[in-house]
Amino acid sequence: MQTITFIGNGNMGLSIARGLKNKYNIEVVGRNMKKLDTFEESLGVKVDKYLLDNFDISEKTVLLCVKPANVEEVSKKLKGKARVLFSVLAGTSLEKLKKHFKPKAVVRAMPNLAASVGASMTTLTGDQEFKKEAKALLGAVGATLWLESEKEIDIATALAGSGPAYLALVAEALVDGAVKQGLKREDAMATMRGLFAGFGTLIQEIHPALLKDAVMSPGGTTAAGYAALEDGNVRAACMDAIEEAYKRAKEL
Numbered sequence: 001m002q003t004i005t006f007i008g009n010g011n012m013g014l015s016i017a018r019g020l021k022n023k024y025n026i027e028v029v030g031r032n033m034k035k036l037d038t039f040e041e042s043l044g045v046k047v048d049k050y051l052l053d054n055f056d057i058s059e060k061t062v063l064l065c066v067k068p069a070n071v072e073e074v075s076k077k078l079k080g081k082a083r084v085l086f087s088v089l090a091g092t093s094l095e096k097l098k099k100h101f102k103p104k105a106v107v108r109a110m111p112n113l114a115a116s117v118g119a120s121m122t123t124l125t126g127d128q129e130f131k132k133e134a135k136a137l138l139g140a141v142g143a144t145l146w147l148e149s150e151k152e153i154d155i156a157t158a159l160a161g162s163g164p165a166y167l168a169l170v171a172e173a174l175v176d177g178a179v180k181q182g183l184k185r186e187d188a189m190a191t192m193r194g195l196f197a198g199f200g201t202l203i204q205e206i207h208p209a210l211l212k213d214a215v216m217s218p219g220g221t222t223a224a225g226y227a228a229l230e231d232g233n234v235r236a237a238c239m240d241a242i243e244e245a246y247k248r249a250k251e252l
Helices: 011-020 033-043 068-076 094-103 113-117 128-141 150-161 163-180 185-202 206-215 223-233 236-252
Strands: 002-009 026-031 049-050 062-065 084-087 106-110 120-125 144-145
Touching: 002 011, 011 026, 011 033, 011 113, 011 120, 011 128, 026 033, 033 049, 062 094, 068 094, 084 094, 084 128, 094 106, 106 128, 106 150, 113 120, 120 128, 120 150, 128 144, 150 236, 163 185, 223 236
Parallel strands: 002 026, 002 062, 026 049, 062 084, 084 106, 120 144
Antiparallel strands: 106 120
16 A cells, blocks of 8 residues: 655644545654654554654655644755655645745645545645646545635635534534523434534535525525524625635735
């Protein structure tokens, strides 16, 4: 099996590694051996572990999972030129990655937390000759979409990368609303989970506007609840969330 070298052992790296562990050999590089041991234990399979200082990435397939602010520091601790560098760092440009790591090729990838269950929506951009390999690699943890520019991947980061947090807020609020009206919390949670599972399937085939219209009968419960969401400017708040997250991605 092909070996993937993870630089960084945080939550996103672990989520992706969980999706890849049955299809690739994994080695992980970090600052602290105890944390690398924890990474291995959480992953549940044997991995090769190395400390960051002076690690040689020559001709390796590297998946960079460090914090964007640590790019320069981490790059100085490595040696050699990777065959290809896949970066999951939000807002970190191809130019910056090439400048500091000097790999032979670079691809930016923006997965989300659902990578840990093989259901990420991962957007990609970078060196075209690695498009097929990038889609195969990140396809192991969910759906992929190749984009033609860095502007597009920064926008997609605001949508798919950050999206699980937005949906988690909505899910929590809906549960709290049901509890407020008298439904037991465990029943509200079970109902919400069933709702999201079914919606996730429906939205693959039906446009959101058509799905809404199919549920909303004249003068019914959905119409009343939907009107409350519009009164609360939920639509505008969602659009603003994408705008602010996109701005932040450009700042990183």
